[in-house]
Amino acid sequence: xxxxxxxxxxxxxxxxxxxxxxxxxxxxxxxxxxxxxxxxxxxxxxxxxxxxxxxxxxxxxxxxxxxxxxxxxxxxxxxxxxxxxxxxxxxxxxxxxxxxxxxxxxxxxxxxxxxxxxxxxxxxxxxxxxxxxxxxxxxxxxxxxxxxxxxxxx
Amino acid sequence: xxxxxxxxxxxxxxxxxxxxxxxxxxxxxxxxxxxxxxxxxxxxxxxxxxxxxxxxxxxxxxxxxxxxxxxxxxxxxxxxxxxxxxxxxxxxxxxxxxxxxxxxxxxxxxxxxxxxxxxxxxxxxxxxxxxxxxxxxxxxxxxxxxxxxxxxxxxxxxxxxxxxxxxxxxxxxxxxxxxxxxxxxxxxxxxxxxxxxxxxxxxxxxxxxxxxxxxxxxxxxxxxxxxxxxxxxxxxxxxxxxxxxxxxxxxxxxxxxxxxxxxxxxxxxxx
Numbered sequence: 130x131x132x133x134x135x136x137x138x139x140x141x142x143x144x145x146x147x148x149x150x151x152x153x154x155x156x157x158x159x160x161x162x163x164x165x166x167x168x169x170x171x172x173x174x175x176x177x178x179x180x181x182x183x184x185x186x187x188x189x190x191x192x193x194x195x196x197x198x199x200x201x202x203x204x205x206x207x208x209x210x211x212x213x214x215x216x217x218x219x220x221x222x223x224x225x226x227x228x229x230x231x232x233x234x235x236x237x238x239x240x241x242x243x244x245x246x247x248x249x250x251x252x253x254x255x256x257x258x259x260x261x262x263x264x265x266x267x268x269x270x271x272x273x274x275x276x277x278x279x280x281x282x283x
Numbered sequence: 284x285x286x287x288x289x290x291x292x293x294x295x296x297x298x299x300x301x302x303x304x305x306x307x308x309x310x311x312x313x314x315x316x317x318x319x320x321x322x323x324x325x326x327x328x329x330x331x332x333x334x335x336x337x338x339x340x341x342x343x344x345x346x347x348x349x350x351x352x353x354x355x356x357x358x359x360x361x362x363x364x365x366x367x368x369x370x371x372x373x374x375x376x377x378x379x380x381x382x383x384x385x386x387x388x389x390x391x392x393x394x395x396x397x398x399x400x401x402x403x404x405x406x407x408x409x410x411x412x413x414x415x416x417x418x419x420x421x422x423x424x425x426x427x428x429x430x431x432x433x434x435x436x437x438x439x440x441x442x443x444x445x446x447x448x449x450x451x452x453x454x455x456x457x458x459x460x461x462x463x464x465x466x467x468x469x470x471x472x473x474x475x476x477x478x479x480x481x482x483x484x485x486x487x488x489x490x491x492x493x494x495x496x497x498x499x500x501x502x503x504x505x506x507x508x509x510x511x512x513x514x515x516x517x518x519x520x521x522x523x524x525x526x527x528x529x530x531x532x533x534x535x536x537x538x539x540x541x542x543x544x545x546x547x548x549x550x551x552x553x554x
Contacts (some may be wrong), residue, residue, distance in 0.1 A: 141471075190457055197456040200463045205472065228460055272465045273453045277487040278396035278426040 133158050137234060140181050140207045142258050150251055157240040162232050169210065169225035169233075176221045177238045179211030185231035189223040202269070203228060209262050214238025284520060286325045286371025287311055289347065291364050297432050301397060302362040303337065303350045309369060312345040316375035318382060318404035319511060319539045322347060323519045325371030326360040333376070333516045333534070334361075335401035341411060347372065350400035350432065376519040377538050380405040381509060385481035389417040391473060391503075393494050395424045395466050395486025399432045401511050401538075402485050406440075413445050418474045420447040424466025424490070427452050428459045447474055466490065470497055477502030485511040492549050495542045508542035 133155035137143045143151065161180075163169055169180060172192060180187070187210050188200045201223060204210045213221050215238070245252030293305030316322065316336045325331040332355075338348025353362040364370060382390075382405055390409050394402045402421075409419045421440065425431040431450065441448045449469045451462035462469070466486075480503050484491045491510045498508050514526035514533040521535030528537060529548045 186462065188457065188463065197458070200455045200457055200459060203451075203461075203463045205462070207471070226457070269465045269468060272467075272489075272493065275489065276426065276453070277490050278424075278430065278453070 133160070133234060136183065137181055140209070142181070142209050142262060146254070150254070153244055153248075153251065154236070154241065154255075157237045157244070158234045160232070161235040162230070163227035165227055165229045167227045167231075169227065169231070170221050172221055172224045174221050176211060176213035176219045179209060179214050179236050179238055180225070180233040181236070182206055182208055182210060183232045183234065185233075186228040187231055187233075188226045188228050190226055191223055198224075202266070209259070211238075212259055212263055214242070215256070215259060284373055284518075286323070286331075286373050287313055288369050289372045291366050291368045291370065292346070294364070294366055297350060298430055298434075300353045300362075301350055301400075301432060302353070303348060304361065304364060305338075305343075306347040306349070306370065306372065308345055313347075313372055313374050315345075316340055316347065317379040318408055319380035319401060320375040320377045321401075321519075321538065322349065322372050322374030323376065323516075324349060324351075324357075324361055325373070326357055326364070327369075327371060329360045330357040331371070331373075332357045332361070333519060335511075335538075336375070337400035337403050339407040339411075340404050341408065350397070350403075352397050373519060376534050378536070380483050380511075380539055381481070382408050384507075385409075386412075386415045387417070387479075388507075389475040389480040390419050391475050391480055391482040391498070392421045393423075393466060393470075393482065393484045393486075393498075394421070395490040395494075396426065396430070397432060398484075398486030398490075398511070399423055402483055403433065405483055410440075410443075410446065417476070417479065418447065419445070420473050420475060421449075422466055422469040422473060423448070423450045424469070424486070425450070425452045427454050428461070449473070465493075467494055467497060470494070470501070475503075480507065482508045483511075484508065488512075488549070495546070499542060499546075505543035505546060506541050509539050510542060510545055511538045512540055512545070513538065 134151040187204045189202045190198045288309040289306035292307045295303045321333045321335040323331050334349040337350040351361045353359045455463050484494050516526045516534045517523040519534045521532045526533040
């Protein structure tokens, strides 16, 4: 059976980290499993965790008054769910739902924040990596907002 | 270039604003059409529009298959045509997806919106000649689940063991159990060897640009990434100049171009 540090290094987010850093991050993580339809977290709740998806698909849902809930994005294997643990007020902006069976590594964000404060080099490295996740999400959201298929003949 | 009469022999609704028509020649047939090429479809008394073939051109013989989105006067009239109606057809025009150039390589097809229709003949070809290719992958992005083209066929393709098919939509309710996000999000999960891959991309221009860039970043040479361009066309034979794209005419020199050719042009405003 592989250790957590061996699992998380396969994700692009953690690729290239030193073994010592991987072990330090893995120390804040645990394997979790969600059945299809189960909620990983709910919009508005305190966000002290994040997830690395190992298997399956996680939907980020937004409740819209007087309408059906909307899935804003889905996140698949190798990707990270959650950045709200990094920044105040540490609240989930969406509800995370397992579309199918999901296997993930759940990280204790408060534990990791503490380790980052003690080791600013690690903190900077992690922040840079999560900034990349945020930038990718922002670019994808911009493209979604353009509604490129809406008015084109293609 | 007089249109030849073709009779509507089949009609299928693909989604709320797209229809597929099957046309058979009333008498003489046009030359066989290839994947990527288009015909000019003429509704008598209304007008003429260029529409790519969306059929399995190796199996349909003289029957033409075109998928049309109802967005204007002519396309609305085409989508309103009924079996038995007669339309005019000129063609085929333009160049083809270089499917033979992809033999022995991985084939990566990326489609956005109704851009799947011009790519479907290339995918049919790849499935029919499966042994000629390495990995065969289709990545398809749509606006919503209701806007997806060829839904039942996509489900059949996804069930195949010899092709990789992934679908995503830009927006969905929680009833949708597939992926949500832009089509480029599917690229990291696609299986292909960049050194030995040919990519075909078709969709809105911005989608094609934002797909070609990461494909090139992944290492696929620019001269092996192909995009199908769309411009207003009138004559279809390179005489009127309406479909100019840089120094070329899309109807005559395209619609399929390499990213090597298009990349500098796509940065030109109002091109």
